[in-house]
Amino acid sequence: MSTATTTITPVMPAKHYLNDNYGIRSWLLTKDHKRIALLYLGSITFFFFMGGLFAALIRLELLTPAGDLFTSDTYNKLFSMHGINMVFFFLVPSIPATLGNFVLPIMLGAKDLAFPKINLLSWYIYIGAAFFSLAVMVSGGVDTGWTFYTPLSSGFLRTHVALMAVGIIFAGFSSIFTGLNFIVTVHRMRAPGLTWGRLPLFVWSNYATSLIMVLATPVLAITLILLAMERTFHIGVFDPRYGGDPVLFQHMFWFYSHPAVYIMILPGMGVISELITCFSRKRVFGYSFVAFSSIAIAVFGFLVWAHHMFVAGISQYSAMVFSLLSMAVAIPSAVKVFNWTATMYKGTVSLETPMLYALGFIGLFTIGGLTGVMLAALGMDVHLHDTYFVIAHFHYVMVGGMVSAYLGGLHFWWPKMTGRMYPEAPAKLAAIITFIGFNLTFFPQFILGYLGMPRRYHAYPEEFQVLNVLSSAGASVLAVAFVLPAIYFLWSLKYGQIAGDNPWKATGLEWQTSSPPPTHNFHEVPVVTAPPYNYGSDQEVTVVH
């Protein structure tokens, strides 16, 4: 790279999507995918901190063995609202609706998503559903856990189960619309020369995610409709008193909710693929394996739901089949982890903030994934079912994995979104604090679960206190790590260094347009002539400026 390019001080483009027009209407009625991404970013950040607040209260209660801070009823509501908030209003929309919405069309060289109005509609439905659910939470909440198991939810509880179901059905519509938009855009709106074999891996993983969103979410909708009907009209579908089968609810619920955990992790894997190649300055190792492993995870994800039900009274033969299939998911996941590490091997690795998050992801996701294989083993699961081991496993994948990837991606594309750099030193600090705080919070929970501490209780025997105190201490460290980026990201909007079009010298179409991009993304339609991740070739230099 010539020194000439580095000495040029980057300047902000005169006209871009942020200053194209002003005023509240230009945001609330926008059809620009980039602005909708920012609307989503603001809203999911709010609900992330709401979910975090519930988590903080849970950890506060668990500081002491006695259930002294909240009654057991209040505690039931707290963990239910933490789960519902985080799963449906943060994790599911997180990467697809923010980073995906922003960069996916630009990565494809498109002017926008295929259906901009539906994209805006999906945000309105999301925000309506989210605030509706928040209102339900404030006015009494639910205490079923985020899984709504029958017959507890259908008959015995007096909380707002049916209303919460309505909120979640609508959140599902918003997720379906995002998925539908992505699928059509990837099929029909690619720039000339951008073949399927040249698609960025972030696009592949979001495509796989969209397939799951479109195929699985409707089943959740019908399941929750049945549940709401059961509760309101007592029609007997899940109620054993009338001959209904409560286990059928679990089958139908997990038919969505297991694939849904891949909705939550696949986009994160896509982000990590982008980060690892960029900061190793090397082509991704085994491009097509990484790409197709996303599709494989999406397909396998539909065939493993009953591993949540090993102790729910399903036949042992089907349990064996589901156990085997669940372990099979480890194969495409391992393909990704091995290919990422192979990409770094002999690469020119530099440790900028996004890369720190990516490295954290690889370690934490591997622990989360491998404990998943342990839980898929039948005998092991009987011991560990409904203990803190499961909680720890899930959070290693969802927080250690997905939230790390989300933050890594946010740092990576922040200069593209705003035209300004975040401050590197505090960002690195936040990444390191995230890693430490996360492990301190959740590693003790593996041990707690193994020793037999069940989930969803507000009191526990005294011998578990040391580990619980460690976990609560870790949670407060983690809180610092999440508040810090919120502060310096806001700071950087005004005081951040001007980023320039391609601060990371990365490949990919999103780095070939200005930062922030113009409203229609490109001044002229880009033509793709090179394979993806063409790091270390002549192409790379011509891409810059």
Added chain:
Amino acid sequence: MSTSQTTTTEHHPALAHQFDSMAQQQGASTFGMWVFLLTEIMMFGGLFAAYLIYRIKYYDAFVAGSTSISVSWGFANTLVLIASSFTMAMAVWSAHKGKRGPLVGFLIGTMILGAVFLGIKGKEYYDKYDECHIPGHVIGKGFNAWGGCSVNNPGLGNIADEIQQHAREAGVSVPEASAMQTARQTEIFFSFYFLMTGLHAFHMIIGMGLMTWLLLRSRRGDFGPQYYTPIELGGLYWHFVDIVWIYLFPLLYLISRHKGAI
């Protein structure tokens, strides 16, 4: 997908900014509609799967329930819906040929047939209300498997009696208690009957709204041979809803007729 000169010069007013050409726009919209219909298949699929599971579990009750609903009204409704699919297809054809008059006419015809369907469905629902076969104890007069709640016609819809009568015809005897228990289990059949036909009717109502919108736009002259995608997509939706009924009719009305129709 290319941005050749020809596509930019013939800029149609309905071409959205994110597309390069009308062909790309139409392709994307149609593909999007198919993906949406896929989500509908998954949603109805969940309901169908649950229905089939309970049908296997409570076979006798589901046979009794199935044979107690009116196959003639169901058949009439099937004909009405198939006719409406025909008028819808003709509407798409008229739009494609640029015939505004027939387009408007066929859309109105489709809506009338849709309204007839919903009317017949309403009549069937009322009959079930009269026979006290609304599941749950919240709506209606409360579920009563052996009927008898109708003032004008006591004993109407007595499923327990029917079960015993069918058994007698087949040369087996069913004790009254067991017939009663099976009759109670028909409540789950009726839950699914109302949920499945109700969800279908809900889609019909949405379809009627869609038709109204298309009708207004057609009268305004929005559509022609170059641009009739909304009509085509409305048609896809309408046909899909018809096809759902084509599965519902045998699954709910016809499936157990060989056990002895009423």
